[in-house]
Amino acid sequence: MNKFNYPAFDKNQNLQDKLPMAVKVFSDEQARALINLRQRYEVWIEAERGLAKLPYGLARKEVGGRAYLYEIRDRKGNGKSLGPWSEAFAAKLDAYRREKETLKARISASKSALDESASIARALRVPMIANEVGPILREADRRELLDGALLVVGTNAVVAYALEAGGFIRDLPDETADFDLAWTETDPQQDAQIVWDLLKAVDATFTVNTERSFQARNAKAYEVEILAAPSRAANMARTDRPRPIPLPEQEWLLEGRAVDQVVICRDGSPARIVAPDPRWFALQKLWMSEQSKRHPLKRGKDMKQALLLLDAVAEAMPHYPLDEAFEAMLPGELAPYYLRWTEQRPDPRSPRW
Template sequence: MTAFRPFSDEQARLLVNLRQRYESWIEVERARRELPYDLRRKTINGQDYLYRITDRSGNGKSLGPWSAERDAEFTGYHARKTELKDRAASLRAVLAESAALYRALRLPLLSSDAGPILRECDRRQLLGSHLLVVGTNAIAAYMIEAGGFVLLPDETEDFDLAWVAADDKSSGSTVWDMLKAVDPTFTVNSERDFQARNAKAYEVELLVAPSRAHSLGTSDQPRPMALPEQEWLLFGRPVDQVIGCRDGSPARIVAPDPRWFALHKLWMSDQAKRNPLKRPKDRKQGLALLDLVVTAMPHYPMGASFAAELPVELRLHFDEWHTEFGARPSSDW
């Protein structure tokens, strides 16, 4: 059995506080994002108008001649903007305090590059509804869900996202707009158009299941190939956790059901098309995560009813693990 060490009481308390503070902060950030970029009073040919400004260049649209109604709208908007700005600043301070303690307590960490992407996804309310974290970065969320540590690599120098929206009614470039808001240097890799890369060579890959490919806007980027095995990551109940990053900032992760994720990893480790350098890590992660689920996640049952749901490709790996797990003595850190 993979070695497991539960979090201390102090670590567990910190995780609760971090989540509460993060949720308060992201609520304010979402409210700020819903506001117009700016409202301004403009005089044109001697007549005052109220303009909704849409960008830093001052482009905008007239909301009509100045009037008592426009004046109230202008005043209310700026009061609300100031209020939210002040609340955000206050919440950032207490959130930074929790994030600093998170690092000091040596809890699982994400890379600093992943944090801004996740926070922008959350600000736009894309996590869970449109995007899941499906790469190695998800391991940290599974450890938080389990309430303890496992000895596994929990981050890489790239970032894997899966598009999971059943129906997207937003802009046709949902993912690309999000990435460009995080870092305008992101460009699509011309040789691998499912991958975007920024000026620091940090890579973001987008994956999609065939059943969800239709909802990805035709103008969106990157352009993932629909992979049948991604369907497995849509099943079960996702994990939703707030994690600390190496730069001392927090971020929220929504990742697939750990049972399906683990079996998907084991399946990948057996594929000849998979990078041979990654296959041993896939197998190690898959086996360790199944051990972690059965050891510390009783809310994700692994009994006969779950096994009966599995397609034959995954059932073979589940049965192999089940045999190995039953034969191994338990161990502690």
């Protein structure tokens, strides 16, 4: 194996002077804005989830001279009868209307506060993700898919790692022209088109790429790729789309403890990202950087991203320890990459706290 591209160091020089810190710590204002963003996002999304769980609509309808309570499914008024009208149904309809109005009021009030926090964070130039990612992540969170069904596994995860580190990760590539999600559901799904319904709810123009069945594209050619570990791929319903190709290396991203952060898009809108444990993410990237199946133009970015992220974990994420216990967990494919990093990186820098 070739050595990683770390610069040469003069052992007589102070490493602190030779190499900048991996993480540039957020200012007090930036940190405060991100804390407020998270708190206000959680209030807003809780109300959004509550509204999403309610029926699209309930209404009293008369058919053939008799009254019924109908559950409305869509804007066209399609629905089904829940049974003949009764006092119990009258109370059910009143309770539904009250709850719906209460949730709408909470959403409106919390959205105003959330927009204010997002605007402040954007003005303070905190790390941001592409605009196209936001609507998909918000809809996924509204459907509670970020808590076990889907994981952000591509470059968009980098912004979440920066927030986890409490600052900007030096020179870490964070731009991408597509969006990678991993299917991680542990319970087998039958006929539910969970991923496809999500994408179509965000943008009705999404279609499956017939040449790459794991990829969907919208009318603006924005691409969403669905990946999966072999242990999870079979849990997706056979009718769901896009269809992920089981990749053994995706198993590594299920290890450890996921990162969970609320970020903002470049347009100032908020989104929640749940991403793999940064240690496993970085080591998988190192492994990918030397795989012949990987696109040659992506290998260099993979290595740079991985090395910088490992440095940031070592420097600013003590809650993700890089120690003997972690090393003992590594499979044979990843252990050599971790050892090379520990041997070739500069000596650990002084803690920043």
